Amino acid sequence: MDNQDRRSFIKSTAVMAGSTVVAALPVSPLFAAGDDAIKVALIGCGGRGTGAAADALESGQNVEIVALADAFQDNLDKAYTALKKKYGDKIKVSDSRKYVGFDAYKAAIRDADVVILTTPPGFRPLHFEEAVKAGKHVFMEKPVAVDIPGVRKVLECAAEAKKKKLNVVVGLQRRYQQNYKEAIQRIHDGVIGDVVSGQVYWNSGGVWVRPRSAGQSEMDYQMRNWYYFNWLCGDHIVEQHVHNIDIANWIKQKYPVSIQGTGSRAHRTGKEYGEIYDNFALELTYDDGTVVYSQCRHFEGINNRVDETFQATQGRVFLAANNQAIIWDAKGKEIFRYAAQNDPNPYRQEHVELFGAIASGVYKFDNAEYAAYSTLTGIIGRLACYTGQTIQWDKALTSSVNLMPDTLAWDALPKVLPNADGLYPVAVPGINSTQYI
Template sequence: MNNNNSLSRRDFIKSSVVAGTAGVVGGFPLLSSCSTERSKKGEMTLPELLEQAPDGKVIKAGLIGCGGRGTGAAMDFLNAGPNLQIVALGDVFQDKLNSCREILKKERNVEIADENCFIGFDSYEKVIDSGVDLVLLCTPPHFRPAHVEAAVNARKHIFMEKPIAVDPFGVRKVLAAVKRAKNLNLNIVSGTIRRSQKDYMETRRRVLNGEIGDIVGANIIRNGGALWFRTRRPEWSDMEYMLRNWVNFCWLSGDHITEQFIHEVDVMNWYLGKNPIKATGWGGRQRRVTGDQYDFFSIEYLYDNGMRTHCAARQIDGCTNGKVEQINCTDGYADASGKLYDWNGNVIWEYPYPEEGDTQSPWKVKNPFVQEHINLVTAIRTGNTINDGEDQAYSSLITIMGRMAAYTGKDITWDEVLNSDLYLGPKTYIMGPVENIPETIPVAGVPGKE
């Protein structure tokens, strides 16, 4: 294979924007989002993953976005260590807030005071101003950039669910906020869980240490069933309908290539450590019944060294489902979730999962939804700042790049997407009509001629 078309380990380490470090402060090992350090031999090693965050003064958190994922994030935060509190809730819908409040009371005996429960599009500002140390940002991702910006301006630590934006305008806003957060020593952890999952971390460590040669490409697939949807009720305004059906509207979710497939694309980016220079893509819709999104995508990304990767996702019931996170190398390939193969398909290493019930094994894989909060709380309490916001901004932008290529049928370059003025959604938010966002599906190209 021509070495000019391969990404060497030396070049990877030199140019990587995601290869992080782990440090020890105050006697506590702290795992960064990238979770790697180098031995004296120059090889990547993994620090110990803490079972829970170290004790310390009370950390008060506010939850912004009280749906299922937000409620789950609140529980994950409470499970990360001692002296952690959820003290404020914010959402646009009273029923969502009430449900979250009831679950916290039932499951964890946590009671949120009436005066700390906020409803409306400005509820995020009220949660931020309620005396919290940290915010959990779990609304539909359209709102994430404004919420990140406000939290950083108020000097709050941040957990932000993926993705961090739905358009280039929002990505740039997050990048600016993340840069300011670094200057303020604020901690930011994103909800792309694989970077906090030990089996994924160990597999990546082995690949980057060269156990199957140099990285030359990737094949990334996520095929699953259709997501939930809500049909419109007569009493709902345009805005309420879209918000209650948010995973089916591009301006709110970014389409499923951004909202869900970002997990797998982020794994690819974590390995490659560089951004593509061009995306070529296609997609379409066959089965969705509401909203304006596609239900399948196929994207090819081109890199500056000639390397190509393929990423495809589908959400249709009744089809063969499966996930592929294959990193191709000169001497074999990796299943990023825990196996290395030679090019004859023979397994040459697999993650040594402990037997069921073995809680003492060093290979136990902690629930990554909790582990990311352990990392965040540990960083706050040790003073060893972590901030993965830039990595997640670029992962979001790469998925947006692919979506734009599929929607338009045009090749999209990195410079084009990074500098695009594309903004999705209304500029003001009211529970009423939403202008200029018809429930129509993007169609690539132009009609053929007879």
């Protein structure tokens, strides 16, 4: 994508100010209003997938789960048991519609009107492509890819989904959260002028580790510990911090032209942490000169911070996922404070709006585009830190580095393997940079 094409894309999507990004149009495929139930297939039966299925069932529409798919039998069984116990007859998954393995998603997609994609994000482009090809509406978790070829695939499929009038919602749930929507609408209306700088944070203690078991294959181990391998996760700057990065892009209504930064493995250095870093610090530079500072880390036992703040020519704003939103003018006077009033859970609200549109027979959501570009922002940030280079957005879009294994099978090998001591190769800026870009 050259500069002119990129500017045209950004101009055409400048209405990224929330969850609804297309006019409500009649929906063409599969489910039509008046059908008895909206049939849903869950692809990826871990904790997030089980939660997303529950949110779909609580959307207020007549929803049934009719198929489950996962690489692991035990994940599928746990999800089925939990959902069946709580939702009973809404779980209409016969044994013949419980699909296990790397190709399980293909059969499950055929059984449904809507697919929920909640596997590790490395599989997202592949699964999204199959869903769009089959003409299904989609809810998919963030991020939507782990490498740049994957982002390009998602963008291609997003364009095809538009043509087919398929509703696509992505789990960047802050876009469905009332405090963010109200505050950012005021910013876009110009209440504090032009945003000129910002800081976005996801600093926390990190996530789970699953020990290696005797006789476990390398593919099985990495799949179980997907958070610590880039072909599955993309590193936490992509998998987790994409939420905060997306807020910067949403507020700016554009994407960075260049990114530079630094990162390392300072605390989580053991072999159980695979190949990912435990801290990143970035500068996202936009075409108007705005610089947004981005910071994320996984350090145990120290101060946590997950929020966003921005400075503008006539004031500033603070935002956080715990329903906070405060806007001040240039003199420090508070001019807006969001007051939550029994606000809906934003994770559930995504499904309320998606299934409401489907039940009404309208095409309303095309979240895949902005999700792909915010995912890309995180990926470029990872590459900038891994290499120690300032990376230009347009140049990055041409990358052909594909992180996925050549073969997806339990006896196949991922591209990144441990040495004799069980340690995985880790990016060292200036030393082994070229393999990453």
